[in-house]
Amino acid sequence: MIDRRSFLGAAGATAAGLFLAGCGATPAIDPNRAASAGGTLKFGSWQWLEPGRGEAMWQAIQAYKTANPSAVLAQSTTPFLSFADKLNTELGGKGGPDVFVVQDVNFYPLADAGILAPLTSVMDSHKGNGFNHTNKSGLVNGVQYGITWERLNWNFFWNRKVLDQAGVTPPSNVDELIAASSKIRSATGLDGFGVRHQMTEFDSWFMDFDVWTYGHGGSWSDGSRPTIDSAENIAGVEAFGKIYRSGAMPIGDDASTMRTKFREGRLGMMIDVSSTVAGILRSSKALTSADIGFAERIPLPRPSAHQEIVLAVNGYGKNKNLAVDFVGWVGSDEGQAALRTAMGPSTLATDIPLAPDYAAANPWAKAFIDLAAESRSPLIKGFEPQTKAIMREVMTQVERYLVDGGDAATALSTAQTQVTQLLG
């Protein structure tokens, strides 16, 4: 039986122990310490997990230690599907990595909420090759909060061997694409064409889908009000619907499966971003760069879309000055040169060209880079922070149209009504 004195004594000892343990905790780092003081910089990205390319990028940025020997870089990584959710939750809790890359649709709300560190000093002190137009994606409310890590452009490419085997010439419009896909299937038994088409991949599909609406000259807003049901958007949805219902695509396959099929020579044609082609070639035993056929642009009337990945600094970071200094290094000639080799055919923060030997070995790469001049952002003008919420409504109706039938005009009209309600 415990008596009260013993119980109170034990409780007091426990409390004292906890207090002393707290007193012995590591003191917090001064967030305003100079970059030259060094320290550990946690860099958050899903790309560290990309086979081959992730490791190459990581090794490329180790060159920062030459510029700042007292800095140590540490990885913070989460798979792509949950990266944005985890990052937002961490930042909401005033934590998270010191510096990170994030897609522009996720970058904009963070910058708009004022939780990223401004990079004004980076822009002011920049020397060497100038920052190109892609860095406008990092400008929010008149302040530069991010610089381009890479811009990935969508393009149309194919497996030359599969097309040759089927006796098909590369298509130049949607109808030819459908015909080519059907012929590939009938001649070889392989799938003809693959592109994302499911809400289970919403976070990537809605950006993929911009290829079709932008490709017909559409926009989701005019800057002040949503224009979901514009004639151009309807045309884009109808074009995609034609392909979806033609039997040309392996319905139900996710992007990972289609990329695997292409890598194994079991899929004829794709529309995807440059890093997909680079990743496929890096890991394929069936394909070489010479097997990749490519178009100068996607077979649609107007310029297409891009996916921008922005490098930003956590405003709650423990070592902000070091993080800003690192971003400045990434944008410098030295940093861009280090990343060029690792990034492959992505558009970077400056117009540093592809290495000549890489360009010669990968003739498809330049076509992807050149598309950055005209490609359009997935951010909805005037409603940038609400882009994902708006596109959720739009893509739900697009999915309904694809699966249930009906007409694209009605689907987008319903989406227009729901988006208007959503925006209040």
Place this chain on the structure above:
Amino acid sequence: MSLRTSISPPAVAQDQLQDAPSRHHMWQRISPYIYVGPAVIYLVIFMIIPVVQGVQLSFTKTPLVKPDGGTNVGFDNYSRLLGSSQFYNSLGATLLYTAATVIFAVAIGAGSALLLNRAFKGRTLVRAIITFPWAVPTVATALIFSWIFNRSDGVLNEVVGVFGVGQQGWLVDPKYGMAAVVLTSVWKVMPLVMLVVLASLQSIPAELYEATRMDGAGALETFKAVTWPHIAPTVRVVTLLMTIWSIRRFEIIYLLTGGGPVDSTNTLVVNVYRQAFSNQELGRAAAIGALGLVLSLLVTVVYFIIERRNAAKEA
């Protein structure tokens, strides 16, 4: 020194003798609180406070990335939800998913328990196999079934193809999306029902079955007179738990369909996730969560009303 002196008890002060009963009495009064205290503290910190905070959050417009930067909007979140067809779609999907999962899981689980209660060769192995789905991690279950349901390469389409049924988009066609998640969920949770009901069956005294046999009762009469009265309370409890767990289930649905196709599996919980992380609206997500809590509480209230009525009948 006499022996009596050497073994006499130590002198005890008169006031100490008087203190002993009151200390014992105090310990008896406070000891239940000490034993229950840690559990209550845990419940208050990790359940009651978060629920209260969640309800408070539901009256605000709060962005995900600035959870301390919310503004009070009163009942705006609730009025928007209750005026939106998407909310009623979510509610309907939740009720359909819950009803289907519970009915099939309880029926198949209880039926399996009845079969496995008999002795037969290989019974232990069969029990182990039937229990296996419960041991498989939920994420692994969702990934496996996403491949089983794959339209072009999935095993299910191979099987139905043998019966002349063409390739179906189990996860991309809204006609089948709900059935696919229900099937996966039932596969996962049915073993628990089976185990619980089996334990209840094994507590029925064998003499009761002997008595019915001697009275010449058939299988159905025996089930009605002996088996069901004994396992009914267990079946009711497991049904309540399955119902509440189904209302709350997230991983299987989100990983298989993401709430699609065409929002056909967009249950309240999936909708909470979407509002919170995709739309970054914590206030609206909390409002949906609060309404989901009301639904769970309603189910629990109905259960206790039924139990009270049954207890009154038996009395």
